[in-house]
Amino acid sequence: MFDRIAILDWSAAGTPKTGKDSIWLAVADASGVRSENIPTRMQAEQRLMALMGEGDRLLIGVDFSLSLPxxxxxxxGMDAFGLWQHLAAHHSDTDKNASxxxxxxxxxxxxxxxxxxxxxxxxxxxxxxxxxxxxxxxxxxxxxxxxxxxxxxxxxxxxxxxxxxxxxxxxxxxxxPMIHRLREDGATVWPFDPISRVTVAEVYPSILSAEVRAHLTRHPDMVPDQAQVELLAQALWAMNAGGTLPPLFEVEPSQEGHILGLNHQLAVRAAVPTQTLPPRLRNDCFAMPQGVNWVPVDAALSKLKDALHPIKPIQNIQSHQAQGRILAADAVARRSNPPRPNSAVDGYGFAHAATGEGPQKLPLVQGRAAAGQPFAGTVPHGAAVRILTGAILPDGVDTVVLEEDCALDGASVIFDAPVKPRANTRKAGEDVEAGQTAIRSGHILRAPDIALLSALGIAEVQVYQPLRVGVLSTGDEIIARPDMDALPHQIFDANRPMLLSLLNGWGYAPVDLGHCKDDPKLIERTLNKADVDVILTSGGASAGDEDHVSHLLRTKGTLSSWRIALKPGRPLALAMWNGTPVFGLPGNPVAALVCALVFARPALSLMAGSGWAEPIGFTVPAAFEKRKKAGRREYLRARLNDQGLAEVFKSEGSGRISGLSWADGLVELPDEAAEITHGTPVKYIPYAMLGLR
Known part of the structure; x- marks a missing residue:
């Protein structure tokens, strides 16, 4: 339809102004989008006149009302054309924005x-x-x-x-007034005029408010007004190039005007370009301050939380396909639920003001109101109508009496009063009102959420693309699969299948990067080929002779070896490899799981877009005894017995993998010294609260 699309963000500022809340103009065409910040209204009008004079088919979108009710x-005594002419004749503006x-x-x-x-x-x-x-x-x-x-x-x-x-x-x-002058210069104004070579239309850039917020997280130095005009110009240009723009113009003419894209918000939002990825993590994001040796667990978690942010782009998908996805923008109700006042029971509806004290006898009107079959007409004052559960309240009805509380004589309904006003009815929007935020961004969508989105007419939502997490095992002693033969000095890989299963349960896209022997070149090739957002490695994360992962990350990546004051799992290697964050977990399966639950889970949750996942635990009496020294936080494999007390696994040995399976949670002991006896309150974190089911 058009060769170029221009979006104008207007301002009524009383002095020349740039930056926030000033005039911004974005122009999109086949070569891309360009924006400019224009200090005064007179300069902006001159700029539009110049665009009109360049001979291209041009759509100009302006972000202010083009008429009145x-x-x-x-x-x-005016139509829209007369209003523009009147304003142009009486409005004065100067090159200093004095209006x-x-x-x-x-x-x-x-x-x-x-x-x-x-x-x-x-x-x-x-x-x-x-x-x-x-x-x-x-x-x-x-x-x-x-x-x-x-x-x-x-x-x-x-x-x-x-x-x-x-x-x-x-x-x-x-x-x-400017619209009047543009029209005198040859433009037409939709929907008052037919579409022509230069068409002016009213737009509402806040249709893209969620997209603008996401864009600003990637470009924090950009002015919101600039982001709005650029994204809307790009979206409409994409629709123009793809042949999906014409339906936006198919509205009935009205002297009140119309907003281009109204009732097509999802299509406009879906056309916003997504090729701009969120900013990458900084190469030094995992660096600890100089002189830090042993890092307390809370300090390490705080450092991770401050260093990370969502790293996945946003996409639009159908709500019914969004199970397990993370909302990237608030889901706002398109209509109220319920959309109209309705009956909560089967019974008889009437105007409460027509009733009094004692027995009531109201004549019944012909017909009934049922869900999906509204009553046609108005119920007269002092009469009643048969109404079923879920039916819209007819005009003249504000109260319903329960069927079981009524008697009929063939022509009337009889019941005892008084009845409470609006009894047995539901208000429109009683659940959620139109325009209200139904589900906040960052929420992981579940089946009940899909039901809510559907009920509110939200057919499409913005979600983060799934986080792809690669898992790599290393070590000469590791045998990749349990169906292979193993020599006495070899062990089957338990970490990789455990971590892949863990990631799947957390809702991410796990990617099996396989097993590498202690060969730095092989490990390097595997890391280079990994098409993932995050990498979890196990083994080789310490500082020994065969700890090739940490050595490789230190020499060819950016490694920070965190010595966590934690038992089990002191060594934790955190690094950036070609822009990809790497979590180097311990090789011991017990330590690998604890570090994954304590550190990787909240970090991945934040990078995926659902925010920092704080583990939820509760206090229970201990069914064990233990004396703990100060200096390290400890996590014990535990489960609740039938009395609600926390038992711990018989051995704290980090090689006892059976304890992970035996347990249904972890007991967290504080950094400080502690002496636990039977009945001592301890913090118990169920596996389910850590995403383990």
Missing amino acids: AAALDRL NYRDIAADLNQRLEGDGPFWGNGTKADIPHLPRTKPASALPEWRACEEVARANGLNPKSCWQLAGAGSVGAQSLTGM
Whole structure:
């Protein structure tokens, strides 16, 4: 349809301004997107005129209202064209951004209601007929398209507001005069005019608010207004290039105008380019301060939390396919649940004001109200209607009496009063209201969440792409598979299948990188070929002669060997390899599991987009005895007995893998010295709270 698409973020600022809350213009075409920050309205209009004069088919999207509610136009005796002409004739602006739009608003107020509906005098001096705060008004606050936007979970501002955050009225009064001049210069204005070589349309960049927030996390130095215009210009250009833009223009003409993309929000959001990846982790993100030797567990966790951030791009998917995925943006209700007031029971509905004390006898109207079969018409005052569970309350009904509490005589329903007003009814939006955040970003979607999204009309959600985590085992003593033959000095690989299973249970995409012998070149080739976001290795993470993983990461990557004050699992190698974070876990399976649960689980959760996963435990009496020295935190394999006491495995030996299977959780003992006897309160963390099921 178009050769170029320009998106204009307008401003009613009273002085030349750049940066936040100023004028931004983005232009997208086949060569990409470019944006510019324009200090004044006069310069912005000149820039648009220049674009129009370049001969291309051009769509100009402006972010301010192009009309007023129909009732206001009727009272003014104008259509939209007349409004633009009137404003162009009476509005003045200068090259210093000095505008008389407040005087224009005061004059329109006199023509409409007197001291309203325009409001928001932001100057020190009083302006007759322009109130400082919002007045009561008989005129609608919203145009029809804005009502639709609100029902779809968007939050358009009122065209009557001239001051404060979201002062759309000021932008409209300064912008519509320009629209008149652009039209005189050959542009058409949709949907008031047909589409032409140069078409101007009203847009609402906040359709992409979630995408803008995600974009700003990757580009924190970018001004939000700039991000909005660039992303919307790119999205509409992608739809234009892909042939999916025309349906956005298929609306009934209206003197109130329309917002381009309304009712097509999901398509517009899906067209936002996703090729820009989140920023990579810094190469020194795992570095510990100089002089740090033994690191307490809490200090190590705090360091990880500060160093990491989500590393996966965002994608749009259908809600019914989002099980197990992590929300990247708040899911906002597109409609209320329930959408209309309805009956909570089978019974009879009526107006409560028509009832009094004692026995009541109300004539029954013909017909009934059922779920999916609303009653046609209004129930007269003093009459009742048969209504079934889930049915929308007909006009004239606000209360329902339970069927079991009623008697019938063929033409009337009889019941005892008083009945509470609105008894046995559900309010519209009683569960969730349209526009309300239903599920916060970072939430891992489950079956109940899918039900909620569906009920609220949220057909598509933004989620992080799944985190791909590679698992590599190393060591000459390791035999890769349990179906292979093993010599007495060899052991079967327990870590790799354990970690792959663990990752799968956490909802990530586990990638088996196999087993490498203690061959630095082989390990290096394997790391280089790994197409993953994070790598977990086991073995070779300490400082011994055959600890090739840590040596390789130190010489060709960026390694920080963390000596954690932890039992089991003191050595923890953290490194960046070609931009990929590597967690070097101990080779002992017990230590490998504990380090994975304590360190890898919250770190991966944060990188995947679901936030820091804090383990949840609770206090129970001990069913064991132990004297612990100060200096290290300890995790004991434990399970609850039938009395709710925590038992621990018979041996603390880190080679006793059977204890991992025997246990159903861990007992966490503090860094300080402790003496545990039977009945001593201890912290017990169930496996389930660590993502182990």
